Amino acid sequence: MKKKKLVGLMMLMLSMVLLLSACGGGGKSIAIGPPASETNSVSKLILAAHGIGDDDYSAYQEGFGDAADGVQDGNIDISIGILGLPAGSIESLQASAGDVKMLELSDDAIDYIEENSGYQRYTIPQDTYDFLESDIETVTAYAILMGSTDTIDDELGYELAKSMVENAEENTHAQSAHMTLENALLGAEGLPIHPGAKRYYEEQGLTVDNPVAELNVTESKSEFILGTGSQGGTYYPLGGEMANLWNSNIDGINVTNTETGASIENLASIRDGNMDLGMSVHVPALDAINGAGEFDGNEVPNAAFIGHIYPEVIQIVTRENTGIESLDDVK
Numbered sequence: 001m002k003k004k005k006l007v008g009l010m011m012l013m014l015s016m017v018l019l020l021s022a023c024g025g026g027g028k029s030i031a032i033g034p035p036a037s038e039t040n041s042v043s044k045l046i047l048a049a050h051g052i053g054d055d056d057y058s059a060y061q062e063g064f065g066d067a068a069d070g071v072q073d074g075n076i077d078i079s080i081g082i083l084g085l086p087a088g089s090i091e092s093l094q095a096s097a098g099d100v101k102m103l104e105l106s107d108d109a110i111d112y113i114e115e116n117s118g119y120q121r122y123t124i125p126q127d128t129y130d131f132l133e134s135d136i137e138t139v140t141a142y143a144i145l146m147g148s149t150d151t152i153d154d155e156l157g158y159e160l161a162k163s164m165v166e167n168a169e170e171n172t173h174a175q176s177a178h179m180t181l182e183n184a185l186l187g188a189e190g191l192p193i194h195p196g197a198k199r200y201y202e203e204q205g206l207t208v209d210n211p212v213a214e215l216n217v218t219e220s221k222s223e224f225i226l227g228t229g230s231q232g233g234t235y236y237p238l239g240g241e242m243a244n245l246w247n248s249n250i251d252g253i254n255v256t257n258t259e260t261g262a263s264i265e266n267l268a269s270i271r272d273g274n275m276d277l278g279m280s281v282h283v284p285a286l287d288a289i290n291g292a293g294e295f296d297g298n299e300v301p302n303a304a305f306i307g308h309i310y311p312e313v314i315q316i317v318t319r320e321n322t323g324i325e326s327l328d329d330v331k
Contacts, residue, residue, distance in 0.1 A: 028322075028330045031060045031067030031079040034230065038263035038281045039064070041294060042314065043080040045117060049109035050327045057330050063261075065232015068093045068317075071100075077322050078103070078330070082141070082281060082312045084175040084234045086128050090317055094131050099320035102129070103327055104136045113139050118283040122313055138316070142187030142282045143175075143235070143309040146267065147194055149302045151224070151276045153217040157196025157306060159250045160277075164307045165204075167245045173238045178310035181206070186308040187282035191289060194304040213304035226257045227266030227278040235262055235279045238309070264294050271300040278303075281312050 030047070033039025040061065047057070060067065060076055068089045070076030081087065094100040102124070105113070110121050122140035126132045145164070147157060161184070168179040181204055192213035201208050226243050229235030236259055243255040255277070260266055266278025267288040284294060291299030318324045 027055075027057045028077040028324070029058045029060055029070075029075065030330070031062045031064075031070060031076050033061065033067075033080065033082075034063055034261040035061050036264045036268070036294070037229075037261040038284045039080065039082050041264070041284065042082065042117070042119065042281075045113060046080065046105065046109065046314065046316075047327070047330075049112040049116075050106065050330070052327065052330050063230025063232050064089055065230055068232060071317060071319060072097050074319075074321075077324060078316060078318045078327075080314065080316050081233065083315050084143075084178075084238075084310050085124065085313055085315075086174070087234065087315060088174075089232050090129065090315060093317065094129065097319055100129075100131050101318050101320050101322075101324070102132060102136050103316040103318060103324070105138050105314075105316075106326070106328075107137070109327075110137065110139060118286060119314070122311075124313065124315070138314045140311050140313045143312045144187040144191075144280055144282050144285060145306040145309060146270060146278050146280050146285055146303045147306045148270045148273075148276050149194070149213050149215050149217070149304050150273065151217060151221060152194065152196070152215075152304075152306075153220070154196040154199070154215060156250070156253065157194035157304075158200045159196070160246060161194075161197035161200040161307050163246055163249050164242070164309075167249050170245055171238075171241045173234075173241050175234055175238050175310040176241065179308070183308050185210075186311075187285075188305045188308070189282075190286050191282070191305040192303075194306050197304075197306045210305065216302070222253055224253060224255045224276040225274070226255050227260045227262075227269055227275045228257050229260060229262035229279065231259055233262070234310075239279055264288075267295070267300050267303060268298075270303045271298070277306075279309065 032043035119139040193210040228239035263280040269275035287293035288300035
């Protein structure tokens with residue numbers, strides 16, 4: 001019996017060691033986003049910009065919904081997310097916790113991020129959330145729709161782009177307000193564009209300078225998969241509404257939205273033939289096309305830009321009771 005108890009105790013200690021090892025070095029607990037997500041990549045860039053190394057904090061690789069729950073429960077000190085404004089998950093966290101604090105990036109950190117990525121400075125207005133006491137300086141990118149050049153033919157690419165713009169008013173998600181003709185090409189710079197989408201935008205009077213993707217659609221299909229993100233973020237609910245509108249307004253297709261780790265997973269899945277459409281931040285989409293960053297040596301040659309969705313804003317939250325005033329407090 002004693003031997004069994006000893007073995008059980010050793011197994012428990014080993015499990016704890018493995019858990020601590022997986023979470024990181026120690027210190028403050030920070031949710032940096034799921035593995036193979038753009039949130040994960042940019043979180044590490046943001047922390048590096050503030051001089052915060054892996055040994056300075058414990059990393060939790062949660063989706064934003066689970067991360068927000070962890071912040072509410074006190075198990076996570078800081079959560080970093082790429083979200084639309086305002087983010088429903090942050091509003092819900094404030095409604096539950098009542099003491100949400102949003103952290104801003106330092107000027108030096110923003111300069112570092114701009115120099116080392118496609119993110120740019122962005123100011124979150126004070127009136128975005130009731131709990132803000134001032135504007136918040138952060139960075140932003142664009143959420144875009146990418147499509148497989150192996151399964152999305154010319155006509156479907158045209159109809160998808162058209163529906164994103166012309167049926168946006170039927171979409172009840174707040175971020176759908178950004179899907180306008182005026183914004184349609186935001187985030188497209190440097191990316192190949194789907195020829196069907198290009199045809200639609202040019203018919204509407206837009207000038208499209210992007211290289212045109214070459215299609216390799218060998219057979220027609222009616223069932224399509226859209227990669228989104230975690231249920232606690234913006235991609236999943238917004239993608240669900242986009243899919244429903246496509247299904248209602250485009251004859252002969254059925255698009256199913258699926259929960260994923262977001263940008264990087266979606267792009268890799270398009271490359272591997274497991275998805276037809278994917279929502280992505282434009283920064284990793286550029287990396288995917290160029291074989292850089294997370295896609296070093298594994299570029300995605302069969303993905304093309306279809307349309308802009310909404311601005312993606314880095315939002316970093318904690319609670320007043322943590323005593324954290326800035327990311328510098330993590331060091």
